[in-house]
Amino acid sequence: xxxxxxxxxxxxxxxxxxxxxxxxxxxxxxxxxxxxxxxxxxxxxxxxxxxxxxxxxxxxxxxxxxxxxxxxxxxxxxxxxxxxxxxxxxxxxxxxxxxxxxxxxxxxxxxxxxxxxxxxxxxxxxxxxxxxxxxxxxxxxxxxxxxxxxxxxxxxxxxxxxxxxxxxxxxxxxxxxxxxxxxxxxxxxxxxxxxxxxxxxxxxxxxxxxxxxxxxxxxxxxxxxxxxxxxxxxxxxxxxxxxxxxxxxxxxxxxx
Numbered sequence: 001x002x003x004x005x006x007x008x009x010x011x012x013x014x015x016x017x018x019x020x021x022x023x024x025x026x027x028x029x030x031x032x033x034x035x036x037x038x039x040x041x042x043x044x045x046x047x048x049x050x051x052x053x054x055x056x057x058x059x060x061x062x063x064x065x066x067x068x069x070x071x072x073x074x075x076x077x078x079x080x081x082x083x084x085x086x087x088x089x090x091x092x093x094x095x096x097x098x099x100x101x102x103x104x105x106x107x108x109x110x111x112x113x114x115x116x117x118x119x120x121x122x123x124x125x126x127x128x129x130x131x132x133x134x135x136x137x138x139x140x141x142x143x144x145x146x147x148x149x150x151x152x153x154x155x156x157x158x159x160x161x162x163x164x165x166x167x168x169x170x171x172x173x174x175x176x177x178x179x180x181x182x183x184x185x186x187x188x189x190x191x192x193x194x195x196x197x198x199x200x201x202x203x204x205x206x207x208x209x210x211x212x213x214x215x216x217x218x219x220x221x222x223x224x225x226x227x228x229x230x231x232x233x234x235x236x237x238x239x240x241x242x243x244x245x246x247x248x249x250x251x252x253x254x255x256x
Contacts, residue, residue: 041076059099067098067123078215088216100126103145114140117244136244207233 014025015035026032055068075090096114098104117137124131125139207221207230220226 037077044074055097059097062099067096067119089210089214098144100144103141105146108146110143112140112143114143115240 014023015032016023024035026035058068075086075088078090079086079088099106115137118140119137120135121131121137121139122141125141131139205221206219207226208216208218209220209226210216213220221230
């Protein structure tokens with residue numbers, strides 16, 4: 001897809017399909033934006049469908065036990081024109097598929113959240129290998145067989161590195177989510193950008209009420225009625241960070 005040259009007015013400016021030469025013209029910037037969005041999403045979802053189909057073919061051909069996971073989720077316009085680089089629920093819906101016919105029923109779905117640090121202990125658990133004391137995380141083998149998880153493991157903290165967010169962490173329960181994208185660690189969100197070779201930081205504290213606001217559109221961190229929730233979510237975050245050797249940069253709450 002390329003732009004028709006020589007036009008600046010969106011009403012006469014067009015796009016040419018590089019594959020078949022089709023020219024698309026638009027009456028407004030809104031119409032152009034909607035076209036680009038639909039075109040992009042159609043092609044992206046076509047790719048996803050192809051991956052999904054071929055993963056199924058791989059499972060059909062393999063006779064061994066295996067697991068397949070992605071590295072991140074994706075946005076379909078829920079939070080503006082972005083792909084995956086923000087710590088909202090959609091980007092944290094990372095697929096994990098495991099086949100182990102001896103214990104896992106074919107076609108079963110588990111909605112519990114697991115951490116990436118739990119992968120290694122789980123893979124060691126299946127062949128009966130004891131998890132080394134120096135290894136982070138704990139096995140989630142039981143939930144794959146339909147056994148409810150132990151209290152305290154049905155939430156998520158994870159990390160990623162990208163242009164707009166560094167070492168992102170998100171503490172998530174069924175009720176709330178608190179986000180940390182500080183360059184080191186902590187409960188605050190720091191969006192980092194490069195400006196004339198220097199790092200500019202904007203501090204934003206984030207808390208979402210996942211029951212009242214499932215789309216995560218309203219930040220209620222500063223709302224007085226959520227004061228106790230902020231404290232509790234931060235304590236959960238700190239506790240998990242301590243388990244994984246990730247030292248918080250912020251001042252810890254009393255009693256930790």
